[in-house]
Amino acid sequence: MPDWFNLRGLTPRTFMKTRIDMFTKEELKKYAETLWWGLSTARTNPYQPGDFILLRFDTDALPLAEVMLDLLIEKGMNPVPRQNMTSQMELSFYGKSNDAQLTSIPAGDKEFMGGLNGLISLISPASLTHLQSVDPKRIGTAAVARKFMRDIMEKREQTGDFGWTLCIYPTKALAESAGLSMEEFKRQVVKACFLDDENPPARWEQIFAEAEKVKAWLNALDIEHLNIKSKQTDLIVVPGEQRRWLGVSGHNIPSFEIFLSPDWRGTEGIYYADQPSFRSGNYVEGVRLTFENGIAVKTEAKAGDEFVAKQLTLDTGANRLGEFSLTDRRFSKISAFMANTLFDENYGGEHGNCHVAVGASYADTYAGDQSTLDETKKKELGFNDSALHWDLVNTEPKTVTATLKGGKELIIYKDGEFQYE
Secondary structure (H helix, E strand, O other), X not given: OOHHHHHHOOOHHHHHHHHHXXXXXXXXXHHHHXXXXXXXXXXXXXXXXXXXXXXXXXXXXXXXXXXXXXXXXXXXXXXXXXXXXXXXXXXXXHHHOOHXXXXXXXXXXXXXXXXXXXXXXXXXXXXXXXXXXXXXXXXXXXXXXXXXXXXXXXXXXXXXXXEEEEEEOOOHHHHHHHOOOHHHHHHHHHHHOOOOOOOHHHHHHHHHHHHHHHXXXXXXXXXXXXXXXXXXXEEEEOOXXXXXXXXXXXXXXXXXXXXXXXXXXXOEEEEEEOOOEEEOOEEEEOXXXXXXXXXXXXXXXXXXXXXXXXXXXOOOOOOOEEEEEEXXXXXXXXXXXXXXXXXXXXXXXXXXXXXXXEEOOOHHHEOXXXXXXXXXXXXXXXXXXXOOEEEEEEOOOXXXXXXXXXOOEEEEEEXXXXXXX
């Protein structure tokens, strides 16, 4: 019997049973079909037979990876499966590598990324805290060295040649961190992704159509700035020139948020994230950021204060705003903390949520010709650039008021719902 099984107290027979029992064959098929819908929706140009799709997955997500690869083959794609490092591998890499090893890039990686047409990422962490003893600066150093890959994907996405989507596959670590049983955690995933519907992609099309109405309404408003107010948040966000609201674009499964990348220079006030989060093996809770002239000049946290401070010094743009987002509780069925940003940033619950991301902005929120958005124009328009992108979620009851150009005020979000007709 391989040591792999001994380490987990499993025999091959019980391992296979664990794999089968997590999702039924029908649920796995529906999950894969939903991810294909997301991937296809996320790319502006239709996929063509022979396109290369990177299928990146954690070990525990292997059952879904196998079904997803099978579907990609049926669609005429060329899937490229890549398994992520295990928790122990990550601990070795970030904990023991010297600077040269942390920043070393294998030959061909740049060319490989430049030839991809899509990416599907299956997130299934076996641990959420295994890197807590590692200096976050080391993780940041590796991320900065690999930022060029994100830049390549972003540029290809702007031309319609690339699309991406991602999802999570339940693990014991996720469930325990969220304070849920495995069955409760799985039930949240099934509900949120509509895997209990007869035709999940069709249901997503309905959500997509409703979100289009919200985005059209928001994009028709000539907003000077937004004021987000809750019990512990009082923040000014400036959408900026030539921006558009996006959301339910297929990039994330599930995704119910409506967001934009603001002009970071106009951010003022206090933002508080009442929802905890796990990042780079660290647990963080009660993050409070104070912004002046667009920069987070003060960072506080009930848990993980030192980690937060280090994250926001990762690079020049790490302490600036890259995203502002709102989720309507009528769209999202997510009603529990899930210990994963993908679900937590789309939390519906009683009051919906808003979240901001410090770090990188999304170029596709530019309302003009995407092909003309170069680095110079991004800088002129206040699009933030960073190797960091960290979503911080507020689920408190809140009111979001838009001050339109000309001075008129309009409440656009209240009691967890967009105020459109």
